[in-house]
Amino acid sequence: MAETRALTTRAADFSAWYNELIARAQLADYSPVRGCMVIRPNGYAIWEEMQRALDQMFKDTGHQNAYFPLFIPQSFLSREAEHVEGFAPETAVVTHGGGKELEEPLVVRPTSETIIYAMYAKWIQSYRDLPLLINQWANVVRWEMRTRLFLRTTEFLWQEGHTAHATEAEAEEETRKMLGVYRTFMEEWMAMPVVTGRKTDSERFAGALRTYSCEAMMQDNKALQAGTSHNLGQNFARAFEVTFQTAAGGLDHVWNTSWGVSTRLVGALIMTHGDDAGLVCPPRLAQYQVVVVPIYKSDEERARVMETCDRLKRELSAARIRVHVDAREGTKPGAKYYEWEGRGVPLRLELGPRDVAAGSVMLARRTGGKKEPLPMEGLVATLESAMERMHTELLEASRARREAHSIRGVTKPQFIEFIEGDGGFAYGGFCGSGDCEAEIKEQTKATIRVLPDEEFRSLVAPTTCMWCGTPSVAEAVWSRAY
RNA sequence: CGGGGUGUGGCGCAGUCCGGUAGCGCGCCUGCUUUGGGAGCAGGAGGUCCCGGGUUCGAAUCCCGGCGCCCCGACCA
Known part of the structure; x- marks a missing residue:
């Protein structure tokens, strides 16, 4: 199943x-x-x-x-x-x-x-x-x-x-x-x-x-x-x-x-x-930045837990955190976890009778790290910093992945192998000829995405076109593209 | 537009070869029991079988003709 x-x-x-x-x-x-x-x-x-x-x-x-x-x-x-x-x-x-x-x-x-x-x-x-x-x-x-x-x-x-x-x-x-x-x-x-x-x-x-x-x-x-x-x-x-x-x-x-x-x-x-569990939404763009999932057995527990959930919601909302309490009955907490993970919600708080008694709440991050109990005291600040860190980590992980799939100073054979293989961004010299560009596209389906701005250029400027060998007029980034 | 695949309850599919009036899983509704990582039981609702012709006593199934959608290619934010 x-x-x-x-x-x-x-x-x-x-x-x-x-x-x-x-x-x-x-x-x-x-x-x-x-x-x-x-x-x-x-x-x-x-x-x-x-x-x-x-x-x-x-x-x-x-x-x-x-x-x-x-x-x-x-x-x-x-x-x-x-x-x-x-x-x-x-x-x-x-x-x-x-x-x-x-x-x-x-x-x-x-x-x-x-x-x-x-x-x-x-x-x-x-x-x-x-x-x-x-x-x-x-x-x-x-x-x-x-x-x-x-x-x-x-x-x-x-x-x-x-x-x-x-x-x-x-x-x-x-x-x-x-x-x-x-x-x-x-x-x-x-x-x-x-x-x-x-x-x-x-x-x-x-x-x-x-x-x-x-x-x-x-x-x-x-x-x-x-x-x-x-x-x-x-x-x-x-x-x-x-x-x-x-x-x-x-x-x-x-x-x-x-x-x-x-x-x-x-x-x-x-x-x-996104990952294999579903969407991963960066905190600043998430519809709900925090979802609270209440856990309870009896009606009595439910009343206590929900009261705390409501209080949490008021506190977080007051701090302009976009929060949603998933109070649906008849859906088990585990099912809710999977659902919110699929929808990419950055942070999830799980709140049950044990947490209420201990004055704490369980935090689960959409990416990176295990669940951890947090004290209710200072929760807003903790969540805010968790979101900040998540944003930074997502950005850095994406950048690292991009660099890992970029190759600089390519020669023609390297370029073909790179593009025909896993692909990515290939930096190399470009002669400036539209015919050369078209031929590359024809043969490899890769196009020049940009002639990169200075900060993205390679330390060593290419001197010849990676494809035809004539003098290079600019460095180019090739890739297959959407 | 070329190649491939596929159309059957909301979703995913079986049934098609070999015609007999539709079934499974998930989802949905009701009730009870459940609830710390995808609940269980019982009852229930829901389908012009993509469309149009044809063959036949009878078509989801066979024949002919359309159409839709998805994936892969040529163009593009």
Whole structure:
């Protein structure tokens, strides 16, 4: 019986494990519409915590939220040549409304640059209107061929920041700043280490000058692009005639940026920290940080135990710890333990008559270490520090795992062996040729995830392309990716 | 779109070869006994057997045609 209740292990079949975990923890479900997903309350709660943290970070960096419409006139998409080429194949188009054929078809937004910059053209007249720093939380639709819960679905939730600046330098600074915000969020909230850097032209956002991204390594050693930030230059400003009067009295096009993260982050969280028992949710993003499981036999014991549980709940809530008392009757404590472990709750408190009598409570951590009895005195501080430590340990363990599956200064034969083997991040010299990049992808299915930022680069800079041997123009990180 | 698999109570499956009107485990409901790592017993609810045709006295089962979903590949946050 025990076997049938266990998840497929990560080692046995990583993607089966992923799907089963999502079902078990009730994070999401398949919808009647192909490729779409229903985000269930347990999954949505994680997204809400992510939103809360990110939204605050956006506001702290001077951005305001707004909302732009779902429908975009088809002609808007075509205004920027590279943009339409990139997105046209994956758009859903509305041709009828109110029972009549529309004069102009409406595209369901795959991203909102076009409609937003059309509006910016109206709102921006002078350099005094800049910078314009706006974010929106929205759903978008991309008609993907193959979908996976959270990682790639036809419709997904995200935020997209869209800013306009007076100079190229300011736009570049914003692009980099928001990449940094994402990185901070991923490390400090998700406990997920990332490598940041620039995308090559082949992976660049359609219509952007430069694209930067945060790349994380999942437990199957594949890379996941977790967030992107684009310097759009004046490409969209020209297409939509977003101009402003400069202080000197001239007329110039604005410089734009856009940046986004999506519900894909929930998938990233699962594949970064989950284990064979289920989800492991970093404390800062957990819906419930602490679950209390009462234990009792008689009604009399129950009354005593529940009274203490209620008191615990009040105390922890007052300290802003998100706590839930699992008071369900008829479910044995052991069954509750398995359930909450599967759902990733960081800390569990078990409270029975013996604990009540002793003035203590049993603590079980989702990761690392055995159960231990704790005195009720000073419990809040103990739990807070346990969560802090857990966060740090998750981050460090993920970083260590990533480094253990990274190889630097690769030669071509090493690279092939590495990618064909367990995989991971391969650092090596890159000649800068798109043809070379394409050939590598063709032969190994590995792509350049990023040209890493300085702090991630190898101590010894490569001098030749690891594939073709010609002089290297940059160090690159290759990996197979989601 | 190519390859593979699969559609039978909420979930996982058996039954299909060899037609006879549907069963098992888990879950769910009620009651009693239980409760410190996935409870036991008793009773009970729940199914257009993916859809549409055909063959047959009779189809989950045989024949024809559709469709859905999952996994693996080519594209992507």
